[in-house]
Amino acid sequence: MSVVEYGNDSKTGRNLSVAAATLLLVTGTTMSYTSEIFGEMEPPMAFVKESNLLAFDLKQSIITEYGKVESSSHMVEEEVNIDLKMPPVRSYKRKATISKRIHATPMVEISGLV
Amino acid sequence: MEYPWYKFVDGTIEIQQGERIENCPIVIPPTNIGKEGIEVEIREYNVVVLSQSCDLENDKIDIVLVAPYWTFLEVEKIKPEYVSKRNKNKFREGLIPGYHLLDKCDLDEFKSEHVIVDFRNIYGVDIKFLREYIKDKKRIRLLPPYREHLSQAFARHFMRVGLPSGIPQFT
Numbered sequence: 594m595s596v597v598e599y600g601n602d603s604k605t606g607r608n609l610s611v612a613a614a615t616l617l618l619v620t621g622t623t624m625s626y627t628s629e630i631f632g633e634m635e636p637p638m639a640f641v642k643e644s645n646l647l648a649f650d651l652k653q654s655i656i657t658e659y660g661k662v663e664s665s666s667h668m669v670e671e672e673v674n675i676d677l678k679m680p681p682v683r684s685y686k687r688k689a690t691i692s693k694r695i696h697a698t699p700m701v702e703i704s705g706l707v
Numbered sequence: 708m709e710y711p712w713y714k715f716v717d718g719t720i721e722i723q724q725g726e727r728i729e730n731c732p733i734v735i736p737p738t739n740i741g742k743e744g745i746e747v748e749i750r751e752y753n754v755v756v757l758s759q760s761c762d763l764e765n766d767k768i769d770i771v772l773v774a775p776y777w778t779f780l781e782v783e784k785i786k787p788e789y790v791s792k793r794n795k796n797k798f799r800e801g802l803i804p805g806y807h808l809l810d811k812c813d814l815d816e817f818k819s820e821h822v823i824v825d826f827r828n829i830y831g832v833d834i835k836f837l838r839e840y841i842k843d844k845k846r847i848r849l850l851p852p853y854r855e856h857l858s859q860a861f862a863r864h865f866m867r868v869g870l871p872s873g874i875p876q877f878t
Contacts, residue, residue, distance in 0.1 A: 673794060673797045673802060673803050674803075674804070675789050675794070675803050675805075675806065676827075677777070677782065677786070677789065677806070677823070677825055677827075679775070679777050679781065679782065679785065679825070680785075681733075681750035681751055681752050681775070682729075682730050682750075682751040682752060682753060683730075683750075683751050684748055684749065684750040684751070685748070685749050686746050686747065686748050686749070687746070687747055687749055688744055688745075688746055688747075689744065689745050689746070689747050690744045690745075
């Protein structure tokens with residue numbers, strides 16, 4: 594007798610079917626819940642690692658329900674604004690006279706234009 | 708296979724892109740140009756040549772485009788916060804707009820630390836003057852592909868476009 598026949602034909606079978614279905618439901622729920630809690634063990638560690646980075650910016654981070662810090666790519670590849678304005682090796686002044694002023698003229702002439 | 712960054716150059720007036728010239732005199736355009744005499748400032752910078760080698764070789768240009776550079780040590784003396792370890796790596800990754808990092812040089816004839824090239828303030832030097840100036844000077848020249856990488860970095864800086872409002876980050 595098959596399981597189906599056995600389950601359909603007797604009170605015991607029905608009880609077994611209900612028990613199996615319940616077991617499946619509980620197992621599935623547990624597995625799903627477990628992966629959410631334990632499958633991502635990284636989040637707490639990631640939070641610690643991220644918080645130690647010099648570039649860590651609280652405003653840039655998004656803290657999820659389980660404490661996972663999702664850093665934006667912008668934070669990792671953030672450009673730094675620097676303006677060197679370094680002095681020259683040395684500088685000095687000289688007097689100059691203007692010998693002639695030249696107005697810019699085209700280097701080539703285009704023929705055929707009216 | 709090794710790819711050295713630099714080649715030592717001596718005794719030639721040929722100039723190429725990526726050539727490093729020390730103490731290069733640069734005439735700074737004056738603020739006011741009077742009808743008669745003017746006073747001009749001459750600044751000497753350590754510079755790297757940005758003009759294309761083919762333009763220089765074929766006398767296509769009269770003015771050579773150059774960009775000044777400084778070592779981390781020189782920057783540290785004036786602005787130490789700019790050369791923190793984090794910022795040095797940002798320079799290395801090309802994440803500091805307007806600047807480009809060149810590797811140190813370990814050639815026996817020419818030792819140099821890492822240098823930061825400044826694309827924000829570039830200068831023009833008369834080509835005839837520059838050829839005369841360098842003919843007795845020892846210098847180093849960037850080799851491919853680092854030379855092309857410098858040129859590309861300069862082009863990228865020059866063609867940048869700032870948007871008034873960017874696309875918001877996807878979440």
